[in-house]
Amino acid sequence: MRLAKCLTERPVVTTMVTTVVRQLKQISTRFSIAVHALSLIATNPAECTGDYIAGSVNTNPVVIRRIIGMLKKAGLVDVRPGVGGASLRQDPERITLLDVYRAVNAAEDDHLFRIHENSNIDCPVGQNIENVLRTELEQAQALMEQRLAQTSIAQLLAKFAR
Amino acid sequence: MRLAKCLTERPVVTTMVTTVVRQLKQISTRFSIAVHALSLIATNPAECTGDYIAGSVNTNPVVIRRIIGMLKKAGLVDVRPGVGGASLRQDPERITLLDVYRAVNAAEDDHLFRIHENSNIDCPVGQNIENVLRTELEQAQALMEQRLAQTSIAQLLAKFAR
């Protein structure tokens, strides 16, 4: 069969593809640590130094400052060099888990699923798979994100025991 | 404040924690490649050798065999050593994207979100954050997976152009 040959006898030259990298990141603990930090700040802004938050999260202060920096860049918190403590820039009712998720770059480029590229376009499947699958996966991802958007930091705090 | 001291003056000994590792994996291209392979097998089982599929996906045949091996272990496909070709072990209408997602271990231990551990239990936030957040994130994950479960390989193929 022609297609069989076309697919099996791959040209050896394909190794030229410089690998664009663009690696999708996993959903790291940055996300949960960020939520933790925001919960602390919402509760007790005055004491929220990097060291203090690190003491509650039980990690290194630099890890915390890195994450706080991302939250600051996203407009969620206020921090000033030299002066201790941090404060929310929005009401805790208005900061959702999705805001935090996005702020800490939980998923690269807003794509949770990574899809292989360079499929063989001489093959009916290779020709179509990327677009069709992308549509499906984007819908799945959207549902997840909608759920994240439904919970605010304030709602989270309200669920704490006592 | 007592809590402040408790959190700020961390005992230096905490470094003993041997770091259990347990790294959560990202959603790799294994998933999309597996869907691609299953689509090929559903369409054209006879010709589906590792090299053939690799030609359509445009990657190394060993990568394909590794993935096919996982699909086989999950009971989705039939492959036999020595003999070329592969076949579905279930109707393409009954194989969902979620089945594939699970088969290739897209998320470690079925937990898409990784949550930091060892929060300071002397802190009200540290005490509660893990359980409360876990509940939320599991619901978000569940919605995503339910969406994956709604699409079968057959439905995917039906969406291909011409």
Add this chain to the structure above:
DNA sequence: ACCTGTTGTAACCGTTATTGTTATAACTCA
């Protein structure tokens, strides 16, 4: 004006997952 405590970063390390690759054993069937 200094000192202390803090934020903000850069730089580096060890670990891990991923993807591609080579090599080799074992198997099937004509």
Add this chain to the structure above:
DNA sequence: TGAGTTATAACAATAACGGTTACAACAGGT
């Protein structure tokens, strides 16, 4: 038996992650 195939081990290159040290810059109190 030989060709084609599956199965798998081993290795390398890359990247993300989390932790750590070091240091510059800054603010506020004394």
